[in-house]
Amino acid sequence: MDSKYSNYLLIDYAATTNCKMRFFQPLAYMLGIFEWFQMKANSAPNSAPYPADIIAGHYQLYCYSDIVRPQLVGDAYAPLPRTVPIQRKFGDIITQSFSPAYYLPVAKKHVENIHIEIKTDQNQPVQFTYGKCNVQLHFSDVFINKASYELTDDGDDRCEQRQN
Numbered sequence: 001m002d003s004k005y006s007n008y009l010l011i012d013y014a015a016t017t018n019c020k021m022r023f024f025q026p027l028a029y030m031l032g033i034f035e036w037f038q039m040k041a042n043s044a045p046n047s048a049p050y051p052a053d054i055i056a057g058h059y060q061l062y063c064y065s066d067i068v069r070p071q072l073v074g075d076a077y078a079p080l081p082r083t084v085p086i087q088r089k090f091g092d093i094i095t096q097s098f099s100p101a102y103y104l105p106v107a108k109k110h111v112e113n114i115h116i117e118i119k120t121d122q123n124q125p126v127q128f129t130y131g132k133c134n135v136q137l138h139f140s141d142v143f144i145n146k147a148s149y150e151l152t153d154d155g156d157d158r159c160e161q162r163q164n
Helices: 025-031
Strands: 019-022 036-039 060-065 071-073 076-078 082-085 116-119 149-151 159-161
Antiparallel strands (some): 071 076, 149 159
């Protein structure tokens, strides 16, 4: 889209009568128009009432996992280890590495399965049409220097000093 018209959708048509078109809501949002769009006969090209948003409000991917202890995200707690910015075009192969790595508290003492869910800004599951999605996790031992500590079994995050 030409940058001159990046905020508007121009529709040219040759209609002899008024017509009304219905768009699916996600497409209407992307085009910057209402779900029901009316075109009038023999009028100038119409411009969309809202700016076009070709990526439909999907600016980040939210990667949720049951392995991570919920942390404060906005005004709620969620098991969200990472968000991934979307900076590519449709069809691009995306490789995203993060440095430095985030080390977050785990939610379980014993892990048999790890569930990862990738969602959009609108909290909808991402429907990948093709390709692969690979996630690499790194676990690190917890080291506490200058004293000997043990984790309590009551679910509390605090460590208690071991009496020797």
